[in-house]
Amino acid sequence: MKRIIIAVLVITGLACSRTDTLQTLVDARWIDLTHSFEENTIYWPTNKPFSKDTVFYGLTDKGYFYASFIYSAEEHGGTHFDAPLHFGHPGSPTVEQIPLEQLMGPGVVVDVSEKALEDRDYLVSVADFLAWEDSHGQIPDGSIILLRTGYGQFWPDPLAYTGTSLQGDEAVAHLRFPGLGPEAAQWLVDNRNIHLIGIDTPSIDRGQSVYFKAHRILCAAEISICENVANLDKLPESGSFIIALPMKIKGGSGAPLRIVAML
Amino acid sequence: MKRIIIAVLVITGLACSRTDTLQTLVDARWIDLTHSFEENTIYWPTNKPFSKDTVFYGLTDKGYFYASFIYSAEEHGGTHFDAPLHFGHPGSPTVEQIPLEQLMGPGVVVDVSEKALEDRDYLVSVADFLAWEDSHGQIPDGSIILLRTGYGQFWPDPLAYTGTSLQGDEAVAHLRFPGLGPEAAQWLVDNRNIHLIGIDTPSIDRGQSVYFKAHRILCAAEISICENVANLDKLPESGSFIIALPMKIKGGSGAPLRIVAML
Numbered sequence: 334m335k336r337i338i339i340a341v342l343v344i345t346g347l348a349c350s351r352t353d354t355l356q357t358l359v360d361a362r363w364i365d366l367t368h369s370f371e372e373n374t375i376y377w378p379t380n381k382p383f384s385k386d387t388v389f390y391g392l393t394d395k396g397y398f399y400a401s402f403i404y405s406a407e408e409h410g411g412t413h414f415d416a417p418l419h420f421g422h423p424g425s426p427t428v429e430q431i432p433l434e435q436l437m438g439p440g441v442v443v444d445v446s447e448k449a450l451e452d453r454d455y456l457v458s459v460a461d462f463l464a465w466e467d468s469h470g471q472i473p474d475g476s477i478i479l480l481r482t483g484y485g486q487f488w489p490d491p492l493a494y495t496g497t498s499l500q501g502d503e504a505v506a507h508l509r510f511p512g513l514g515p516e517a518a519q520w521l522v523d524n525r526n527i528h529l530i531g532i533d534t535p536s537i538d539r540g541q542s543v544y545f546k547a548h549r550i551l552c553a554a555e556i557s558i559c560e561n562v563a564n565l566d567k568l569p570e571s572g573s574f575i576i577a578l579p580m581k582i583k584g585g586s587g588a589p590l591r592i593v594a595m596l
Numbered sequence: 597m598k599r600i601i602i603a604v605l606v607i608t609g610l611a612c613s614r615t616d617t618l619q620t621l622v623d624a625r626w627i628d629l630t631h632s633f634e635e636n637t638i639y640w641p642t643n644k645p646f647s648k649d650t651v652f653y654g655l656t657d658k659g660y661f662y663a664s665f666i667y668s669a670e671e672h673g674g675t676h677f678d679a680p681l682h683f684g685h686p687g688s689p690t691v692e693q694i695p696l697e698q699l700m701g702p703g704v705v706v707d708v709s710e711k712a713l714e715d716r717d718y719l720v721s722v723a724d725f726l727a728w729e730d731s732h733g734q735i736p737d738g739s740i741i742l743l744r745t746g747y748g749q750f751w752p753d754p755l756a757y758t759g760t761s762l763q764g765d766e767a768v769a770h771l772r773f774p775g776l777g778p779e780a781a782q783w784l785v786d787n788r789n790i791h792l793i794g795i796d797t798p799s800i801d802r803g804q805s806v807y808f809k810a811h812r813i814l815c816a817a818e819i820s821i822c823e824n825v826a827n828l829d830k831l832p833e834s835g836s837f838i839i840a841l842p843m844k845i846k847g848g849s850g851a852p853l854r855i856v857a858m859l
Binding site for chain 2: 353354355359364367369371380381397399400401402404408412418420421423429434475543544545572574579580581582583584585586587591593
């Protein structure tokens, strides 16, 4: 009888990695972690905003309806992806060079919203990562870390979300939103083996950053970054699977990103 | 003993839908079905091609490297997504309105490459779908059908891929590549329940199409379309899981698409 049980285990085990996985994917609940691109999509205040113009909209001379638009965007606005080139060096990987496997992984949601909503200049620390690990075990290899600062709820109000409603160069000094501390970025690079890191603010470095050290540390380590990530309040702290697919711009330092979670 | 076996089945069944599925996803092999966006990306000959300009590239005055670009693109070039609005009516769903669940599903690869490579005007027929079903069973509900014409191998050579290297209005009459027959589009709408349909040519309607009937039938039925899909020769005819994530352009009739397959 033991043999039968083992056979059953083996058979169900095999089934699990094929048909059942396909069925689980089909039945899964997915959450979109992406803001739409539209007129009021938040861009860095020195960037040109997203624009979309009509190429054709209406009835054609052949009698059927047709609609088509053209758009223009900087790489680093809205929900977007920073490839290592962005703050790396001329040889750093660009968007289209990141292997698909690196764009996916178990979701690790580090919720610092209580502290960050009290302090617009909050820096996520090593202690925040260790607190997550106290509850869920070590951050798994290949994880996608998502920093939940709570500022996602303010999208798309520029004043509440970024700290300023000004535009252009004069806005930069007024940017105030939380980010990842450079020491914590370095700790991740040295001690954990993650695929990506994302945040629900305009930048992985906090608004008041001048030298963008978290970006530089991560890009030097060839860890790509996801910014302006949406709906992090809808994710559990662990147990999700994240898929982050940037537009495949050859040579891109970044790109608009569609990022989703499977629960 | 039967009870024990049933318990084992239930336990392994449960494990399968959580931890094991996550592990299967982590270990899975993924294939990118997306062409890069770059200077020679193929667009419809009357469209503006993709352009990317440098915002900044090099050392900043603070001593670190920085790179950033701005790009412009029509919605319907390169590997891209057609929302129902494209050939539908003013109330048809736009890109950001398509539910995530509709952007995923089991991959059904219908390989007509032998016939289509002999006949640039080939139309995929109901018989081609029935031939797939003879081998693999009925096209599952929620499938993503991918029409493999074999023309993907010619990318990005415009003459071989589209039938002409001309640009502008004078090129249109010279477009010659295979597509989906309108009768077969109508048959799918009436008889099967698919999530998306994709093809490895510039358009679901063949190059010589004048009235774009396959587009119009699919858009009226609110079935979105993926065009210029890459690497279909690397997919099995069944057994893959497809995820097609368009850039989330609000009100978009289409968008650049990142489409991937899990094997």
